Structure formats: C-alpha cells, structure tokens
Amino acid sequence: MSVLAKSFVRNDMLPPVVPPSTAAGPVRWVRENLFSGPLNTVLTILGALIIYWFVSASLPWWLNSVWNANSLGECRDIVTAAAGEGATGACWAMVRERWHQFLFGFYPQDLYWRPTLAFALLFVALAPILFSGVPRKAIWFSILYPLLAFWLLWGGSIWTPIVVLVGFVVLGAVYSAASTRVGVPVAAGAGVLAAVLFWLFLDAPLADALQRAIPLSIRQVTSDQFGGFLLAITIGVTAIAFSLPIGILLALGRQSDMVIVKSLSVGFIEFIRGVPLITLLFTASLLLQYFLPPNTSFDLILRVIILVTFFAAAYIAEVIRGGLAALPRGQYEAADALGLDYWQAQRQIILPQALKIAIPGIVSTFIGLFKDTTLVSFVGLADPLRGITIIVRADINWKGIYWEPYIFVGAIFFLFCFGMSRYSMYLEGKLKTDHR
C-alpha cells in the first residue's frame, strides 16, 4: 500500500511549458483585441478600411506641402511640377505669410512683444493658482497681473492702472479702519462704497494729473486693432477669470433660503441659459445703447467681455450647484455644529468640497467658453476662425484656399482645449481623497 502511494507522489514540479504561440505575445494580443469574434473582426476590418481611406486620401496632400510661395496658384504650380499632374498638396505658404494676422490680428507689428510678454506672464501668474509647488508669495503677482496685462495690451499711460490699484488700496484702508469700530458687514460696505466713489470721481483727474507731472506711457493700441488668437485669448481669459466668482455667488444665491435672492438668481441663470450666445452678443452690439444713458458708448470688446462673462457665469453657477447638491447634508450640519457662520462655513467646509466635485464641469464650461469666443466675429470683431479667415480668403492671392486656414486655426484651438481638459484630469487625480 505504502509502496504504491509512494510511487505515485511527485516530489518536484514539472518546469512550466511555454504557452502555444497563439496564446502569448503579440499574436495573443491581436486575437484578444482585434479578432475575438465575428463582430469584432468585421469592426476591425471596417476600422482599418476607414484609416486606409483617410490616410491614402490625405497623406499625399500632407507630403506635397509647399512652404514657399506667394499665392495659391503658385503653390499649385509647384505641386504639379514636383509631383505630376493631378497631385494635390497643402499650401502652408499661406500660413507662413499670414500667421501674424491669425495670432495678433491688426496689432502693430513692431509691438508684438507686448502681447507676447503678456501671454508669457499669464503663465507666471497662473502658476501659483494651478500648481502647488510654487511659492505662496507669487500669488501677489497673480493679483497684480490683470492690471499689468491691460496696460501691456492696450498701452497708454502707466498711471491709469496704478490709480485703479489705488482704488483697491482705498477699499482696504477704509475697511481696516472701520472694521474695528462698526463690524465686518458695514465696514465692507463702506469700503466698497469709498472705492466706487474714488473710481467714479477721483480716478480720471488723478491719473491725468500724474501723467502731466511725470509722463510715463507706452504707445496706445485701440481695440479695433485686436484680432486673431490675441482677441480670443483676451476675451476667453478675462471671462473665465470673472465668471468663476460670479458663478459661485449665483450658485450660492440659488441655494439660499432667502426668497428674493433665490428667485433673482434663478431668473438670471435661466434667462441666460435659455437664449443662444449669439443673441447676447447682438445685445452687446445693438441693444446696450438703449439700456445705458444717452450718448454713452464704450468699447465693443469690453461690452462683449461683459456679456460673455455673464453667459459663462450662469453655466458655472449650474455646475457648482450640482457640486453643492452632491455634498451630504451632514457637512452643512457639522459646520453649524462647530458654530461657524455662513461665510466661514462656505469658505472652509462647503465650497472646497463642492468645487472639487465640480472641477470637470467647470473646466468643460471654460473649454466651451473659449470655443465660443469664435462667435464674436458676428458682431464685427476679427476672431481667428471666421474674421481673419474671411480676410485671408478674400485676398486675391489666396482665394479658394480652405483646408489650410481651418486646419491651422483648428489645431491651435485643439491644443488649448485639449490641454485644459488634461489639466482638469490631473487636478481631479491630485485632489482625490477617497479610497475607491
């Protein structure tokens, strides 16, 4: 018995057999991912056909690209000479000649360094907001950046932004002087009132006087010289920066227990979200002249920025409302139990969590906003997509060109928007605290 049992027991393992070639390596991968069943096989073949059709149709066009020519006709001649009759080729010579219009519109050529510098400084200003490894002190540059960018882009006297800055100093001074005596809400109201009065009545004379005493100015550029991606980025970044705080206030207003505040917020949000952006832009260009005091007219870009900001703020408000609604009630109750007042609770407990939940929605709203800046061409501004492309296509040299300008502009938009969506994914991952 024991002899039998002994003879059947193995003491050492067999060496593992190499898997068959169809179940390992690239063959296995192809079988599992491309040809795992009849349906998948058909899909793979269809996909390959689509790719083949796309590549065979467009690859010669890309390979025959022409970078040096003075007109579309010349481009075509060069392509025909190089690749034979009937060959197609991209004419990037148009981009080479007109890239500056696509990027800067009609901004004076010798001043291109100013928007470029403003754009580079934008990333410096954004760094402390976007990434956590940057020294905290750098946030002061971010706060000063809007005035600096305004001065760089539009030019003029340096005293204009400085005096505007003084207005904020006035606000801070009045607030800190009054807050010890009359309490926070009254002091804040008094500070804002003082600053508004300062900007309304003292700002312009003071700036003029300083400019006369110490003339420090750079060349002024008017708004109608703005165009291309300079315009899109100016409108987009300003509207993004202002729509977030307004959107947060609107969302809080919509969640509020106060009936009047709530219904005003709901009315504003639903009205803005219910009409197309184009109608709001036409409001900026056609109707504001009716709503403002007679004979006031201000810059079209500014009007458009205000309306686009409102538009984005309504969408941001809805996204943030979703974040607020997703928070468990216990969070609100815990804040109350700690004895925090409304603003303390919002700032320390509610909003950090609600905003974290709302990040994907906020970023996709920003992406939508940046894409929607192309619509400003309908009120006569030279956006890169339609405004500048129409100008280029109206040129006798480039008449009939269509793929190249749209591919060029589309690629730049893609870079910006895709970059934003990747950043939002990075941020989501960084802020993730649950253990799912």
Added chain:
Amino acid sequence: MALASDTPKGSFRLSMLIYDTRFRSITIQVVVLVLFLLALSWLLNNTVENLAAKGRTFDYGFLWQRAGYDIGQQLIPYTNDSSHGRALVVGLLNTLVLAFFGCIFATVVGVVVGVLRLSQNWLIGRLMTVYVEVFRNIPLLLWILLSYVIFSETMPSPRDFRVTDEMAAAGEEPLAQMMLFDSVAITNRGVDLPAPLLTRPLGTVEILGVPFNLSAVVFLLIVGAGLYVNSKILGRARKVQEQTGVRPKTLWQSLVVLFLPALAFLVASGFHLEYPELKGFNFVGGIPVAHSFTALLIALTLYTAAFIAEIVRAGILAISHGQSEAAFALGLRPNRTMNLIVLPQALRVIIPPLISQYLNLTKNTSLGIAVSYLDLRGTLGGITLNQTGRELECMLLMMLIYLTISLIISSAMNFYNGSVKLKER
C-alpha cells in the same frame, strides 16, 4: 440658563438688523430688492429716454407689414409679399426642423460611437476616442464653415452632369454622376433629393393660412392607429404570459397591424418618387436642399454626437458590474439583462445630460448665421431687424422665443427626471 433659541430680553435696537441672524436675512433681502428695482428702473428710464431721443416708439406693428424678402427654405407657403410675422414663423420652423433632424442624427451617431468606444476592439476604441476628442475640442463654427465650404466649392456644377450627343456617341462618361441609383444629385448649388409624390392625392385643407396635406394627415393617422392596436396586442400577450407563463407569438400580428394598412394606403394613392432631372442649367424636380442646411446638419450632428457619445459611455460605465452579474445569476439571458436591468438604470443617468445636449443643439442652430441659413435669427433677428430698424423689439421677441423653446425642453426634462427618480425616504 438661557437657551440659544430663547428670545433675548430687551428692546429692539437698530443694529440688530445687521447683527441678529433673525433679522439679517430680511435686511439683506430688502437691500437686494431695492438695489434690483433701482437698477431696473434706471435701465427702463434709459430705454425710454433713448427711444424718445431717436423719435421711436415701442410697438410690434411691423409684424403685419409686408416683408419684401425671399426665404430659400420654406415649410409653409411664403412669398416676399407675406408679412414679417409670417417670415418669423417660416424662420422658426426652419430652426425647429434643423434642431429636430440634428437631434435624431446626433443621438444615433452618439449612441453608436459611445458604445463602440467601450468595445473590446482596440482599433475601434482608439478611432472613436480620436473622433470624440477632435470634435469636442474644436469650435462648432469651424465644422460649420468647413463643411459648407467643402460642399459649395468642391462639388461639381450642374453642367458637369450633362451628357452631350458627342459624348454619348463617343461613349464618354460625364464629369459628375448622380448617386444612389441616379436619385440624388449633389451640385455646388445644393443637394437634390427624390420627392415622394402621390398620383391620387386627397387634396389639402387650409387652417389659419397653413395648408395641411390631407394624404399626409391620413397616413399619420393610419400609422398612429397601427401603433395603438399593436400596443393592445402586446398588452394582451403580457397578460396571457402572466397567467399561463407562456408568451403567445405576436411577431406576425404586429407586422401585419403596423405595416399592412399603411402600405395599402400608399399603394391605393399611387405612391411614387420623383427623381431630380437635369433640365437646362439646373436640376428640376425632387426636393432641393440648400447647402446651408446640409452643412449645418452635418456639423451639428457630428459635433453634438461627440458629446452624446461621452454621455452614453459615462452612463453605461456608471452601472455597477454587480447589476449584470446579479441578473445573470437570476438566469436572465444577455439581451434581457440589457433591456430589463442595465438600460433602465443607465437611461436614468443618460437622459438628463442628453436633453441638455438637445437644448444646446437647438440653441446652436442660431450659428446658421455663418452660412446665411434663414432660421429664426436670420429672419426676425436678421433681415427683418435690418429692414425695419427695430432692434429692441426684434431682439426681445427673438430672445423670448428662444427662451420659450428652452423652457419647454427643460420642463420636459424635469418631468422625466421626476418620473424616473429613485423613490427614497
């Protein structure tokens, strides 16, 4: 010991309006209301002053005056002798028809792409990801302009379709040919589709100036009756299944009820297609579709479908794997699992953002301005506005109409949300 909720003793002081939480909300609301009313009256006052300064009045009388311009695509009869009001209706219908077809096509494409993006197939998954990312990250306006330019600048002109006697004698082919068995012609002027016609139509009835095609009405009634009878048949089958456990076969009954009467009606009224034909310098017959419509439809469909694909993908991913495993454990087959377990739950996640995409698509039809499509914005907010110079009236009316459409769609969404909401505590 006094509890916090006890009313403090002592008389009312003015500072309590700010520092006492019981009164503070009232103070804030009163201040907000006063500020809001002040701003509103300031705006209204400015408007009245501006209108007076320009010597204008605020009235909608122009809606009944002669419009004097032509509209290419009209779903109800319209000539340039019709009124501005009728032009408004034509434009509104153009907006709605574009939104309608756009929503249908975008849903079909979006659902297919969303499902394919989840497929095991590596190649298809990557292709769909590229499609979604490219279309989501590039402005809609670019897709509209590009598809319009491609249609109007690269398509052959009608004369390229002509076969002259010499070409026929030499056996040569013309430069361009019609598609789909010689039924569709795409030229640089437009797309010509075959038109459905009846040899024995029932005639038309005019109600409020809008002609209704009686044949179409009868056809729709027959289809509706078929659907109703079919639902009765299915209901009876379900009842039998609940009582006996065996479901009677209803496929043939359903097919007969759904299709036979409609087919019989079409044959009886002599249904045929009229193909577009090249006569003179252009195609005649059939339904001409302007490139502005085609380009908008294609661009809106592909752009919105990319967003819908993401919504569908997220909806399917949101259903936990345990749900389908539980269904399999109960012995349900895969397609019953999909129909009874996964889809009802996924739809609850998918439908609300889907409807808000429909809303976006409807609002985005106003981009028709880029290709001169005469929708609501093109008629009321475009030519009518320019001709009459009544910016205030036209813009306000246009916003009101868009707002109404949006509110109708979002109230439909709220109704749906309420009906599928999980019934909780």
